Every structure is written in structure tokens, then in C-alpha cells.
Amino acid sequence: MPVMIPMRIFFSKTGVVKYISHLDTMRTLTRALKRSGLPIWHTQGFNPHPYLTFALPIALGYESECESFDVRLVEELSPEEVVDRLGGALAPGFRALRAAAPVMDPADIAWADYEIVLRGLDAAGAGERLCSFLGQKEILVVKKTKKSQREVDISPLLELLDAGECGDGLLLRLRLASGNTVNINPSLFLGAFQRFSGLVPAAVSVKRTAILNGALENFC
């Protein structure tokens, strides 16, 4: 049996590459791995391909500083070397941040932190509306799945960490329930706030800054 060393690689995806879907991100990273020449385990069979699994991929349109995927190395390499070699081969907009043996199971993921900027709003007024929005006893949103849609109260599933003025708009730092079982996409929150407040920002930018487990430890 060849060696098989699991490795979790953390990367960021910022700037215009936020417009690449998850499927295309996988393809882009697969090609970067190929260019890097890293000794990655490939699936066996008729059409071997590199084996990559992702924890909680970011949605199209959002930036992230905390993406990760798992691969298996077939040769022993230091995490630093993995980061260096992959980093040198990545497309612009992607950065390899660090690598390590996986500790947590992606199923442990419970929360994710986001930095959201709503541009073209009066920050003070919008901040007030935000307070009354979050002060509601229930925040009901319609969550659509492939089969059905149901109403969910997201008030226990979100936490405002910080809010403040930022240029011509409002900056929010928000923690949202995330993971396999309950997942609140920022767009769900933003849609609900927009309906409640009637405020339509000129532009919205969203960046994920952390992925956390139930004990609020960084996913690692």
C-alpha cells in the first residue's frame, strides 16, 4: 500500500473570483494542483481524477478567507511545502493560507462569520432599522429547498457581532448558523432585512471570515 496522508488545505477566494461557482472552483483548484505537481492521490478506475472534498463551499458572489478542501498525499511533505507549491500554482484571486492534518469533521461545523457591507445607505438610519429588525421576537423567513418551502424563525440562528459605519454604508459582522443540518445563507438574512426595512442598498458585498464548530472554535 502506498502512503496516504490526509491534508486539509485552507485557502482564500477574494476579488472577482467570487463569481466562480463551486463546481468551477473545484475545476480551477484541480488544475492548480496539477500545475503544482503535488503528489495527490487519484481515484482509481477507468477515469482517475484527483480526490478533493470540500467543507462548506462558499456560494457564488461571496468572498471568503476561510475555505478549505481535503486531499490525500501519496508522499510525505511538510504542510509548508504543500502551501508553497500550491500557492505558486493558484490562479489570481486564490491564496493558499495553510495546510495541516484534518482535525475536525466537516459535520462539526455549526457557525460561520460574515462581514457584510451595505453600500449607498445612511449608516445611522440603517443601523436603527437593523436594531429593530433584530429586536423582533421572531424573524420569520421562507426557506426553500428542492422539494418544499417552509417558514423558519432565524432569530436563534443568527447573532450580530458588530455594526458600524463604513464609507457610504453600513458594515455588519454577523454570525450565522452553518453546516450540514441548519444553514443560513447570508442572502436569506439580507432578503429578510430588506423586506422588513424597505432599504435597498446600491451594492452589497459579503465576505466569510471564519467557520466555527459548536464550541465556537475555528474549523481546523
Place this chain on the structure above:
Amino acid sequence: MLLEQLEQILDKVQKPARYTGGELNSVVKDAANMDVRFAFCFPDVYEIGMSHLGMKILYGLKNEREDIWCERVFAPAQDMEELMRERDIPLYGLESLDPIRDFDMIGFTLQYELSFTAVLNMLDLAGLPVRAAQRPGLAPIVMAGGPCACNPEPLADFIDLFVLGEGEEVNLEMIDLYKTAKAGGWTKTEYLRRAAQIPGIYVPSLYEVDYKDDGTLREICPLEGAPAKVTKRIVADLDKVYFPDKFVVPHIQIVHDRTMLEVMRGCIRGCRFCQAGFIYRPFREKDHGTLNRDGKALTASTGYEEISLTSLSTSDYSQLAPLLEDMLRWTEEDRVNLSLPSLRIDNFSPQLLEKVAKVRKSGLTFAPEAGTQRMRDVINKNISEEEIMETCRTAFAGGYASVKLYFMLGLPTETDEDVVGIAELAQRVVDLYFSLKDKPKGRGVNVTLSCACFVPKPFTPFEFEPQDTMERFQEKQRLLKASIKSKKISFKYHSSDTSFLEAVLARGDRRLCPVVEGAWRRGSRLDGWDEHFSYRRWQEAMEEHGVDPAFYANRHREYGEVMPWSHLDYGVSRRFLVGENKKAHKSQVTPNCRRQCSGCGAAGLYGDGKRVEPCR
């Protein structure tokens, strides 16, 4: 600045990564240090344009130069176009996001006739007048090249200059002259007058076309010292010509998402319907060492897991065996797949099949083009039924159970018997499968017939031929469908109205310019896409301008007729084309260029008398 504007619309469109640039290996330079900014425009969506090898070559070639910055521009899809128009976002280059109306030169590649309205639409989206006469300034010069530039007359009113033939050398000469013009403060007229003196450059405004009463051309007169004949350019030595060692690697999946190597230019076959087979002459090959080296470099710089060996007929490449040997040595270990499109059946040896099979086992695609031997002789497709059957036998024995066969309906002299012959040939392929003892186990055979409508094209021996009418095409499609008796045979065909319009534009003259503009003003954009195509818009535009499409598509032309492209020279002589046409009508075949030189004239393109011997 533009990025902020874009960010407000990109989350509202399909596949936003088409519009952002920033891909690996895209070239970003400092605009302030550039002498010439060039917008390379592909008049179709990103996924199509990014698949085009010619664009990769010319993009790399120009960007090698420190004084030129070449950027890519594609046609936005409908959703993006609507938002761009709504918010006054002008068409921009993907590298800088700067509006291309401020560039020095805008170049279009003309790959098919139905993209002509997309060219106009892109000029309009850029904020430029579509008519050349309404763009009086030196910049931007709007030029075009590519296969459809061999009869560019339906675009003559819109494009300042056309480049005929292969662009590697002439593009740089054109840009250098522009630099001189810019530095010297020339007018556009002065630049175009001088550009017309560069071999391979055709300036349509320097030619006057005179018509006879019957609507045909009387003569084409050059003005202001422009050459009476513009001869296309070729690159004499393909091993010395520029080829990129990097491709821009797209973020989204494109049509041909792989490394492409161009193994040769031209084709030895001389199929009489095939425009590419004539306008890309003379036949020239690259050395297998060059190809292997380029393949390795591109695999390293792109991370692609597939290499495709492209040409008009890759199995005619004389060094195919050593090339495959060289490449399989490292591609297998590197997990890179080799794919070989355009394999002709008559030299598909079991050894070659084994090598291809080692690489990939999907369906096989062959193009017999016609169902009967007589018809195949007329078009000079030198394949016998025995050879077709033998190839299918080899393929089935090698584990293939699905065969796709390409045909054309409406070929000159075609009878109902020839149409029915297509179904009969497919049936014999099905029967062959069931008669074989070593056929793949547990799987049924599937034969797909894909039938295009024949479009007579300039610079082919069939440039004189009338196209079948739409009604006749539909009759033939019905006849063929009714002749298919087996459920193992599936039948796909092209719609006849797009082929009819293609025929009108392919052999059209300058009087079609207002029609192209009229169709565009009526909403014609991405006509190459069935879902966007509307024949009605074209019909209305033709009616408005009193143009009878049958005059262009369905009329027989005399051998002596002045064609709209008679002032353009692609190396192959009119005398040769007439001879081939006569032979077609006598069902006589012409040997391929490797067996015997038939003296088409293309070897004369090497110039300076160096190469007159037959092309090998």
C-alpha cells in the same frame, strides 16, 4: 471604476465569470506604457470564443511585444447585454475593464457567416457607429480576419480593413504601420491607403464595385493605388512560427477546455465542398518534435488534463505514429489524455485505433458525407463503402458500440437515390454490427446520422453551384427520415433556414450590407444559436432593401462570372476550381495532394519562387 459598476450587475446574470477577466495566464500590462491597445473581439459568447485556437495564438503573439497590449472581448449573452445597455456600461476588454472604444484597434475574427450581426452589435455596445464611414478618426481602426474574410463583402461597409489568410506576420506589420500613423498624426484615410499596400490587407473602401443589369458584377476597380488583387498571407515554416506556451485558463467550463496543438495547416484531400480544404492551402505540417515540446509546455502552464491534436484531418499527419509515441511516453504517467478529432476513415489502421483506444473510448465519429459512391465521387470524398465498413468493423471489434456518421444533403447532382442511400448505408453498418462475433457484449449498437444542408462556398469548386431551396431540403429530410427502418439509427438534421442564410451571406456582395444592418437593428444578435435565430428578421431586412436571397443562394453561376470575391486571391486558381467543378459533374475524382500534385496554384503562395514543388 468599471469594476464597481460591474459588481452591481454581475450577481444578476448567468455565469458572471464570463465577464470579469482575471483568469490564469491572462495578460495585464500598464496601459500608460503602451503604444497600441488592441481589442481582440470574438463575435460569440465567452465559452465559444475562448475555445478558439486562433485567438490564443494571436493574443499571445501580440502580447509578446512590449509596446502592444491585446485584450479579449466576447459577445455578452442576452441577460448581460440588457443590463449593460440599461446602465450604459460600454463593451470593455476583459484584462483592463477599459472601454474598447478608446483602444487603438479593434479586431474581429469571422468564423462563420451567422456571426456577422454580432460584430455590428459589439461595435454598437462599444459605443461606436457600426458604419466605417461614420468613424472618421484614426482610432479605433476596426479590422477583421478569419475564414469568412475570404468573402468579406457583406461586411464591407462596417470594417475598415480585412486581413486575408494567416495572421501571425501581417498583424504585426499592420500594427507597426499604425504606430507610424499615430506618431505622424495621419488621418484614417491616409493609414488605410498605406495599409492597402501591405500584402494580405484588403481595404474595402478602396474598391469600387460596378454591377450589370442582371444584377451580377461587371467589375471591381481598385482606387488610390490599391492592388487589383489582394493575395492572402501564409506562414511558410510552421516550426518557426509563434505558438503560445501558455493559454488563458478559463474559470468556467468552455466548449474546448483543453490544450490544443495545431499539427498542420491545409488538407491534402481536396473534398470539393470543403472551403477550409481550399482556403488553408498549401498543406504544411509541423514537426512532431515541435508539437511534443509545445504540448509539454502547455500542460505545465495550464494544468489541463487533455491534449487535442487539431487540424482538418489529423490522421493524414505524416508523423502521427512518432508523435503519439513521443507523447504517450509522458502523457500516460502525467494522466493527460490525448484526443484525436477529425480522423478520416480510410487510413484508420488497427495500430492507430489501438493507440487511440488506449487514450479514450467514447463514441467514434466519421464523415462519409454522402450515401452513395457516385455522390462521394462527385464531392471527391475518396472513401469506398468497403473502407467505411472495414473501419466500422475495426471500431466495433475494438469495443466501440456507438458510431456517429456525418452527411450532407443537397450536394450538387444529388438525386433521391443518393438521399435514400444514406439510410441504406447506416442500415448496413447496423447489420454489420450484428453479424460480428467479436462485437462488444451486452450492448446494442447505435448509429447516429447527422445531416447538414450543403452550403456552396467561395474558393471551392462548388462556388458556381446553386444551393437547394429550403423546400427541397425539407423534402429530402422527410425522404431520408422515412427511409430509416431501424430503431438503432437516430437521425439529426440542421434547420434549412440557417443554411439558406449562410449561403446568401457566404457568396453575398456589398449590397447585403444594409441587410446585415437591418437584421441587426431588428434584433439579430447571436444567430449561430438556434434559440436566438430568427429568419423573419432577415427576411424583413431583405424585403426592405429589395434583396432577393435566391439570387445569391439558389442561382447557378457561370464559370466566367465576376464573383464578389474575384479581387481576392487565396492561391488556388479559378482555372483549377473550374476544372474540379467539371470533373465533379463527370463523377471523376482527383487524387490527394500527397499522391499527386494537381497544380491548384497554392504553392505559388510561398512567393519568391522558393517553393514550387508539390506540397507534402
